Amino acid sequence: MTHVDDQHLARPFPDLHAPGIRLRAWDPRSEADVAAWLRGTTDPEFRRWNTPLRPVTDLDGARETLRSKAVQAVEGTSASYCVTDADTGTQLGHIGVNAIEQDLRLARVGYWVLPEARGRHVATSALALTARWAFTDLGLHRLELGHALGHGASCRVAERCGFRYEGTLRGAMFEADRKDAFRDVHLHARLATDPDPEL
Structure with missing residues (x-):
């Protein structure tokens, strides 16, 4: 694994802009970013639908996670963006292009x-902004998006952004706060050749 120290954090991916929002890399040196990551990933609604492989429970864990994401960005396997308010810079959430497979021109997206x-x-x-960037700048052909069955809000986001429902994956995700039980996942995907959605 590539080592990226805090003094030499690379920014291999550009900032992205759309009306009202700016996407930029998470910064493990920023106390505000670290606190926002911790708050987002410990939020009860997040935990209702997601069971991270390595749960973050404190600021040190959040900072280490953001450092790991910086390394993955340098390696080209993942692009993790902090979604911010375009005017104030306030952190609003996260979106990531994960498990990038350049040979297959495939990746998975997730957000909170x-x-x-x-x-x-x-x-x-x-x-919508991230998908456009992934298809153009990264040259990807297929983006996949999975969410727990019953997560209506995430399903609506996927459909609005042109990610078609492709089926249900049985037992493909941990149950909330458990690693001994599984639940089904809705699989959505969008291809570079699909028409742009009307937002």
Whole structure:
């Protein structure tokens, strides 16, 4: 694994801009970023639908996670963006292009939004912007998106952004806060050749 120290954090991916939002790399040196990551990934609504392989429970864990994401960005296997308010710079949430497989031109996307930013179409704007970038700048052909069965909000975001429902994956995700039980996942995907959605 590539080592990236805090003094030489690379920024291999550009900032992205859309009306009302700016996407930039998470910064493990920023106390505000670290606190936002911790708050987002410990939020009860996030935990209801997601069971991270390595749960973050404190600021040190959040900082280490952001450092790991910086390394993955340098290696080209993942691009993790902090979604911010375009005017104030306030952190609103996260969107990532993960498990990038350049040989297959395939990746997976995931996102979450902080409680105070929900209901403002932040995830929809961020996903539409990120997908456009992944298809053009990264040259990807297929983006996959999975969410726990029953997560209606995430399903609506996916559909608004042109990610078609392709089926249900049985037992493909951990149950909330458990690693001994599984639940089904809705699989959505979008191809570079699909028409742009009308947002």
